Amino acid sequence: MNLTLVLATLRQRFTSPIRLVILLLLGWMPMLPILIAPRAGFAALGDCYFLTLALAAGMIGQDLSSGTLQLLLARPVTRAQYVFSRWGAVAAGTFLVVVLQTLVAALIMALRGAPVPWGEAALHLGNNALIALGMAAVMALLSSLAGGLGDLGLLVLVFISAQVLEKVGQFKSWDWLVRGAGELLRVIKPELDLAPLFHGGPVAWIAVISYLSTVTLCLGLAVVVMNRRELSYASSGN
Amino acid sequence: MDGIRIESLTKTYRAGQVRALDGVSLEIAPGEVFGIIGPNGAGKTTLLGCLLGFLRPDSGHVSIAGRAPDDLAIRAVTGYLPERLTLDRWMTGLDFLAYHHALARLPAAGRAAEVQAALARVGLDPEAAHRSIRRYSRGMLQRLGLAQALLGRPRYVFLDEPASGVDPAGVVLFRRLLDEVRADGTTVVLNSHQLDQVERVCDRVAFVKQGRIEALETLHAGAALARVLRVRGPAGTIGAAVPRAALESAAQRAGAELREVTPPVARFAVPDDAGAVRLVQALVAAGVPVAEVMPEEGRLERLFLEDAPPGGPA
Numbered sequence: 001m002n003l004t005l006v007l008a009t010l011r012q013r014f015t016s017p018i019r020l021v022i023l024l025l026l027g028w029m030p031m032l033p034i035l036i037a038p039r040a041g042f043a044a045l046g047d048c049y050f051l052t053l054a055l056a057a058g059m060i061g062q063d064l065s066s067g068t069l070q071l072l073l074a075r076p077v078t079r080a081q082y083v084f085s086r087w088g089a090v091a092a093g094t095f096l097v098v099v100l101q102t103l104v105a106a107l108i109m110a111l112r113g114a115p116v117p118w119g120e121a122a123l124h125l126g127n128n129a130l131i132a133l134g135m136a137a138v139m140a141l142l143s144s145l146a147g148g149l150g151d152l153g154l155l156v157l158v159f160i161s162a163q164v165l166e167k168v169g170q171f172k173s174w175d176w177l178v179r180g181a182g183e184l185l186r187v188i189k190p191e192l193d194l195a196p197l198f199h200g201g202p203v204a205w206i207a208v209i210s211y212l213s214t215v216t217l218c219l220g221l222a223v224v225v226m227n228r229r230e231l232s233y234a235s236s237g238n
Numbered sequence: 239m240d241g242i243r244i245e246s247l248t249k250t251y252r253a254g255q256v257r258a259l260d261g262v263s264l265e266i267a268p269g270e271v272f273g274i275i276g277p278n279g280a281g282k283t284t285l286l287g288c289l290l291g292f293l294r295p296d297s298g299h300v301s302i303a304g305r306a307p308d309d310l311a312i313r314a315v316t317g318y319l320p321e322r323l324t325l326d327r328w329m330t331g332l333d334f335l336a337y338h339h340a341l342a343r344l345p346a347a348g349r350a351a352e353v354q355a356a357l358a359r360v361g362l363d364p365e366a367a368h369r370s371i372r373r374y375s376r377g378m379l380q381r382l383g384l385a386q387a388l389l390g391r392p393r394y395v396f397l398d399e400p401a402s403g404v405d406p407a408g409v410v411l412f413r414r415l416l417d418e419v420r421a422d423g424t425t426v427v428l429n430s431h432q433l434d435q436v437e438r439v440c441d442r443v444a445f446v447k448q449g450r451i452e453a454l455e456t457l458h459a460g461a462a463l464a465r466v467l468r469v470r471g472p473a474g475t476i477g478a479a480v481p482r483a484a485l486e487s488a489a490q491r492a493g494a495e496l497r498e499v500t501p502p503v504a505r506f507a508v509p510d511d512a513g514a515v516r517l518v519q520a521l522v523a524a525g526v527p528v529a530e531v532m533p534e535e536g537r538l539e540r541l542f543l544e545d546a547p548p549g550g551p552a
Contacts, residue, residue: 004337016328067320070320071324075313230292
């Protein structure tokens with residue numbers, strides 16, 4: 001990972017006015033249930049899936065279509081470093097927003113006289129950190145495949161395809177198709193529930209391996225796609 | 239060798255249907271300022287893309303100082319200015335240069351001073367440096383791009399149409415910067431359509447056409463008599479009533495050189511614009527009736543014209 005790139009990505013993402021408005025909306029909306037029912041706990045905040053999407057959209061694709069990538073990769077930066085830096089920055093940025101969100105929610109609970117369940121806060125932060133890392137990896141792959149904000153389009157396409165396949169599987173009673181569609185949905189939203197750890201039990205190995213393999217596969221494929229990509233506009237003009 | 243070596247480079251697009259480079263071989267010496275010219279679609283940008291490691295050749299080999307062009311050690315000493323310059327528009331000019339200074343792995347200790355020096359070098363005022371790149375004009379963007387390419391005094395500089403969109407003052411600045419870079423011993427590869435610029439700054443030029451190097455010209459940049467003027471007199475004067483010796487003597491007084499007399503036209507070589515003025519004054523003073531003085535197209539222009547189909551250049 002390249003620290004200069006990580007910091008530049010964070011600055012770029014957090015200084016875009018449109019992105020900031022979306023982040024504010026996504027960050028503050030979950031506060032409403034806490035305001036209404038302060039004892040609802042941190043689970044009421046939901047997960048950071050859409051927050052990650054807001055920060056990740058176009059993380060590589062925008063550089064590809066704008067042409068800034070050429071100038072960047074003329075510097076001593078490998079394409080793998082570039083992909084990992086973008087991934088790390090998006091995940092870190094999302095986690096930062098989640099931490100702020102959690103602290104504000106805790107403040108609201110305390111001000112409204114409700115007990116702050118700190119153990120639940122830690123679980124909320126842990127689970128969301130894993131969602132941020134996983135989703136950022138998925139978006140890194142999709143963004144390396146499509147220019148601009150095409151990664152969002154690809155994500156929606158995969159989601160709709162999986163839903164359709166699932167319905168077809170259910171209609172035809174094809175269990176294998178239903179399971180396949182379910183796997184596809186899990187791939188585009190990698191998550192790992194750490195709750196068992198907080199209740200004295202272990203997290204299932206299969207869940208850990210499934211999560212890690214999805215993240216690793218997405219990042220690995222993103223690096224392969226970027227390494228194979230030709231950057232000169234001469235290649236697109238011909 | 240510390241220079242650039244290109245061996246039998248071939249690059250095709252669309253599954254081999256379009257042959258952009260066709261067995262290009264070339265050696266560029268360390269410290270040389272090398273120009274690439276040619277018509278649109280000749281393969282110039284593809285060649286530059288291969289030199290920078292952005293494109294994978296189908297066959298052949300590129301090495302810079304004996305290493306692959308995408309070797310990080312080479313990238314650390316390389317500067318690049320693309321033709322379609324797109325900068326990170328959310329940054330200020332200052333931020334942008336600091337960002338590239340850091341990416342180039344240059345020491346952080348001297349960053350602020352070096353960035354300021356780079357801005358001053360390309361004539362961008364401090365007020366503009368604090369402005370968002372989004373508000374830069376085309377010329378300012380080009381200057382900022384040039385400053386970025388020259389950060390940290392790189393050993394290899396690749397410039398793709400560096401003077402495009404730049405005002406005349408910018409063109410003069412670009413020439414001065416290139417002279418400075420040359421004095422540093424930097425190897426420069428310049429891709430440009432501005433033939434007069436290429437002719438003035440390059441040591442050698444490759445004329446690329448249909449993916450091949452059609453001609454390699456040694457220009458001897460900074461040669462004493464770089465420009466050629468065609469002087470025409472009324473019929474029966476130059477080369478007749480005015481003998482060659484009188485023309486030679488006037489040329490000598492003006493520091494010019496008589497190249498050829500084909501009545502009623504004489505061709506003179508002069509060092510620069512001031513030399514042209516001196517020559518005309520010397521001819522008039524010698525009583526030579528001057529009806530017309532025209533600068534002759536440069537050598538590179540002739541390359542294009544000789545190559546063009548009847549009726550004009552392609």
